[in-house]
Amino acid sequence: MRQPVALAWHNGRLYAAMNSRDSLDTLYPKMFTAEDNALGPSEPMLQVSQGALYPALHRLEQQGWIRAEWGTTDVGREAKFYELTRAGRTQLKKELAQWERLSSAMTLAIKLAPESDS
Numbered sequence: 001m002r003q004p005v006a007l008a009w010h011n012g013r014l015y016a017a018m019n020s021r022d023s024l025d026t027l028y029p030k031m032f033t034a035e036d037n038a039l040g041p042s043e044p045m046l047q048v049s050q051g052a053l054y055p056a057l058h059r060l061e062q063q064g065w066i067r068a069e070w071g072t073t074d075v076g077r078e079a080k081f082y083e084l085t086r087a088g089r090t091q092l093k094k095e096l097a098q099w100e101r102l103s104s105a106m107t108l109a110i111k112l113a114p115e116s117d118s
Contacts, residue, residue, distance in 0.1 A: 029074050029075065060088070061082075063091075066082045
């Protein structure tokens with residue numbers, strides 16, 4: 001994929017589209033409809049470039065947190081499908097707890113910040 005990747009969660013699975021969320025119903029017609037695209041945000045919530053995504057997935061696979069297998073998409077394209085392992089779910093819980101602590105601290109800091117006159 002040469003374009004940034006849009007990611008979306010659906011029924012506990014992470015789906016990726018090459019250009020934006022507008023491609024999800026084309027790439028995954030059994031999971032997404034054109035209406036899903038219209039109801040979604042106009043910009044993807046998260047964009048990860050190819051240069052960052054695949055090395056990250058490879059590291060996660062090496063750590064045993066995800067497993068990958070080749071398969072065919074709903075439209076007949078060969079694709080690699082990733083799934084969290086048991087160890088990956090355990091690590092995800094740890095990461096989410098750490099994120100909650102960090103985001104709570106940042107929220108508190110923002111709320112307590114004095115207002116600027118400018």
